[in-house]
Amino acid sequence: MGLVAGAVVWLTALSVSDIRHRRLPNGLTLTGAVVIPAVAALHGRGLPALAGAAALFAVYLTVHLIAPAALGAGDVKLALGTGALTGAFGIDVWLLAAFGASLLSAAWALLLVVTYTKGAVPHGVSMCLATALTAGSALI
Numbered sequence: 001m002g003l004v005a006g007a008v009v010w011l012t013a014l015s016v017s018d019i020r021h022r023r024l025p026n027g028l029t030l031t032g033a034v035v036i037p038a039v040a041a042l043h044g045r046g047l048p049a050l051a052g053a054a055a056l057f058a059v060y061l062t063v064h065l066i067a068p069a070a071l072g073a074g075d076v077k078l079a080l081g082t083g084a085l086t087g088a089f090g091i092d093v094w095l096l097a098a099f100g101a102s103l104l105s106a107a108w109a110l111l112l113v114v115t116y117t118k119g120a121v122p123h124g125v126s127m128c129l130a131t132a133l134t135a136g137s138a139l140i
Contacts, residue, residue, distance in 0.1 A: 003039060004139065007085065011128040014078065018124035024074030032081025040088040052087015052094045053080045059098070075123050082131040089138040100130035 014028050033053065040049035060079040064071045086097040104126035112119055 004136075007036075007135070008132065010081075011132050015125045015128045018074075018122040018128075022120065022122055024072070024078050024124045026074075026077065029074060029077035029081060033077065033084070036081050036084040036088070040084060043088075045088040048090065049084040049088040053084035055087070055094070056080070056083025056098060071123060075127065078124055078127055082127050085131055085135055089135055093134045093138045097127075097130045097134040100134060101127040104130055 010028065010032055014024055014032075017028065018024055037046060037049045037053060040046050056079040057076065060071060060076045064073060064076045082097065082101075083094065086094040101123070105121050105123045108121045108126065111117075112121065
């Protein structure tokens with residue numbers, strides 16, 4: 001249960017930071033990128049976690065290099081930890097989280113358009129929420 005609580009605290013801290021400051025601190029993103037694969041390895045899920053981290057990082061890095069204003073470097077670094085966390089639970093959880101994050105950000109952006117509200121959508125929040133929902137459902 002302590003691992004779940006740790007993941008929830010990590011995802012919450014990242015989300016709060018992204019909403020308040022539009023930043024995902026390296027101290028949080030890179031800690032997750034190291035700790036999550038290590039813990040997954042201790043539980044016999046190291047390779048799936050590393051594969052998930054590498055795959056999501058590659059996707060996010062590609063998008064960031066093509067359109068840096070659309071996806072920040074913090075999101076790319078966060079992809080290492082969230083990709084590892086969801087990858088540890090399997091490809092189905094990884095896919096749901098990856099697509100879910102994009103859908104959540106799109107819904108948030110649509111809400112801003114419909115309500116004539118100006119502002120940017122902090123994608124890190126969507127990544128964290130999609131990760132929490134999919135990884136959490138895998139535990140049930």
